[in-house]
Amino acid sequence: MxxxxxxxxxxxxxxxxxxxxxxxxxxxxxxxxxxxxxxxxxxxxxxxxxxxxxxxxxxxxxxxxxxxxxxxxxxxxxxxxxxxxxxxxxxxxxxxxxxxxxxxxxxxxxxxxxxxxxxxxxxxxxxxxxxxxxxxxxxxxxxxxxxxxxxxxxxxxxxxxxxxxxxxxxxxxxxxxxxxxxxxxxxxxxxxxxxxxxxxxxxxxxxxxxxxxxxxxxxxxxxxxAPYYYPEFFGKGIALSSNTNGILKKSDETINYIYFDKLPPQHGMYYMVHGTGELRRLGFKKLAKNAYVSKIRLKKKLYKDHSLLTVFMDEKPILNFKIEDLYTNQIIKKTPNNEQQKNPNSLDLK
Structure with a gap:
């Protein structure tokens, strides 16, 4: 876990x-x-x-x-x-x-x-x-x-x-x-x-x-x-759709979707899989009004040993997703009616 x-x-x-x-x-x-x-x-x-x-x-x-x-x-x-x-x-x-x-x-x-x-x-x-x-x-x-x-x-x-x-x-x-x-x-x-x-x-x-x-x-x-929300996520005019799950699937064929119900006019984002040290631009396709979808493919071999993906905006991390093997765990989908600070060098205060 x-x-x-x-x-x-x-x-x-x-x-x-x-x-x-x-x-x-x-x-x-x-x-x-x-x-x-x-x-x-x-x-x-x-x-x-x-x-x-x-x-x-x-x-x-x-x-x-x-x-x-x-x-x-x-x-x-x-x-x-x-x-x-x-x-x-x-x-x-x-x-x-x-x-x-x-x-x-x-x-x-x-x-x-x-x-x-x-x-x-x-x-x-x-x-x-x-x-x-x-x-x-x-x-x-x-x-x-x-x-x-x-x-x-x-x-x-x-x-x-x-x-x-x-x-x-x-x-x-x-x-x-x-x-x-x-x-x-x-x-x-x-x-x-x-x-x-x-x-x-x-x-x-x-x-x-x-x-x-x-x-x-x-x-x-x-x-x-759900994904993990950094404090920097809030106040930026971003809203994730309830269709966006916090767990991404790792496979050569599967494409993962991140749905946004709302994005600000300037919404350039990047993502990085922990362990790779490589930032990649997050692409967007407009669906309706301010709604967008991003597609991410996580190749099984390339990301074999990595289990965390972070999304960045304005050079700050805003979201974390967990990466799982396609058949390792059953993914629980959220229903549309239930919409809903993490750095390897820091610990949460409980």
């Missing part, structure tokens, strides 16, 4: 959106050191008046101050057990455990996705906003034979502002782990703040489908059999 590690080297330049928060980001970057999380929360409440600005301030503080690193307890895989007589006692114990975890990670300025999410959730609670830590999976592979019972490996956040729930992933927005140095590299990625639910469902799948915030939730099989 091919693992695809997420690259955070690409940043989505949502210029207009990010510019709305320049004054917020600038002020937060000048904040002094806070010993207690509630001191940070009070400062944010005093500095900013709107809910959006306060949530943005909390989010940015996390991305510029927290370091992704497992603490000793997590390296030892220690489990916490609780006993309770009623729901009230259960809630209190869980709350105490969460607060203890928040205090430790806030003091150390380090943690994993759970710590990032708990801190952001606590600050949003202090602002008086409905808030939720979402548990689910982050996409780290393309697999057509995935089970619906997935092992949860990631957490992120939802916050309600003005009656609308917004999705955020402060962990993925903060940076990546370099596989060579094994060190955290800070790299802000704007895409993971107030992300459109349709786009969010391409890389994060909640355990409870309600938190996809979609009218037609994506299934686990649809999620994993």
């Amino acid at each position: 091919t693992k695809i590690f997420i690259s955070f080297l690409c940043v989505v330049h949502s210029i207009g959106f990010a510019n709305d928060y320049i004054h917020v980001d600038s002020r937060v970057r000048r904040y002094p050191h806070f010993k207690e999380i509630h001191d940070l929360g009070y400062r944010i409440q005093n500095d900013f008046k709107t809910d959006k600005e306060r949530v943005r301030a909390a989010f940015i503080w996390l991305t510029i101050n927290m370091t992704y690193e497992r603490v000793i307890e997590e390296n030892l895989n220690q489990k916490v057990y609780i006993s309770f007589k009623d729901e009230r006692a259960k809630h209190k114990q869980l709350r105490d455990i969460a607060l203890n975890k928040i205090e430790k990670s806030f003091a150390l300025r380090k943690g994993v996705c759970t710590d990032y999410s708990l801190i952001l959730n606590e600050l949003c609670m202090q602002f008086g906003l409905p808030t939720k830590v979402i548990v689910g999976v982050s996409k780290t592979e393309i697999n057509s034979n995935i089970s619906e019972n997935l092992i949860k490996n990631h957490t992120w956040n939802a916050v309600q502002i003005g009656g609308t729930w917004q999705l955020m992933d402060p962990t993925w927005a903060s940076g990546f782990i370099d596989t060579r140095s094994k060190k955290f590299v800070r790299k802000h990625i704007e895409h993971f703040f107030f992300t459109d639910p349709e786009d969010f469902a391409k890389h994060n799948l909640p355990n409870n489908e309600e938190w996809q915030l979609l009218r037609e939730p994506v299934s686990a099989k649809e999620f994993y059999s």
Whole structure:
């Protein structure tokens, strides 16, 4: 089973959106050191008046101050057990455990996705906003034979502002782990703040489908059999068709099709099969309006030892596809009604 590690080297330049928060980001970057999380929360409440600005301030503080690193307890895989007589006692114990975890990670300025999410959730609670830590999976592979019972490996956040729930992933927005140095590299990625639910469902799948915030939730099989989307894919005016599968077939006769429901006027793309080091231009045939199709033939002998194909645009990787032998796995096709950062030198932050 091919693992695809997420690259955070690409940043989505949502210029207009990010510019709305320049004054917020600038002020937060000048904040002094806070010993207690509630001191940070009070400062944010005093500095900013709107809910959006306060949530943005909390989010940015996390991305510029927290370091992704497992603490000793997590390296030892220690489990916490609780006993309770009623729901009230259960809630209190869980709350105490969460607060203890928040205090430790806030003091150390380090943690994993759970710590990032708990801190952001606590600050949003202090602002008086409905808030939720979402548990689910982050996409780290393309697999057509995935089970619906997935092992949860990631957490992120939802916050309600003005009656609308917004999705955020402060962990993925903060940076990546370099596989060579094994060190955290800070790299802000704007895409993971107030992300459109349709786009969010391409890389994060909640355990409870309600938190996809979609009218037609994506299934686990649809999620994993789709291509892998780099953050650079979003905001470019590109939309893949539901007919495009994330798994390409390797054969001397078979032609693979990548269908686009929408492309920008300038849509020059290249692709590379990992291991070959050779960039090839991706050709397009127009179907209707902005819809296009690209054809790729993967010769069995030439690509015998390679199982990953990356599509580039503006010299940035935007999509990954898995390459399988024609008869190795059964390919699951997606239905038209269910449309839906990876670099070998980086690891995903779970």
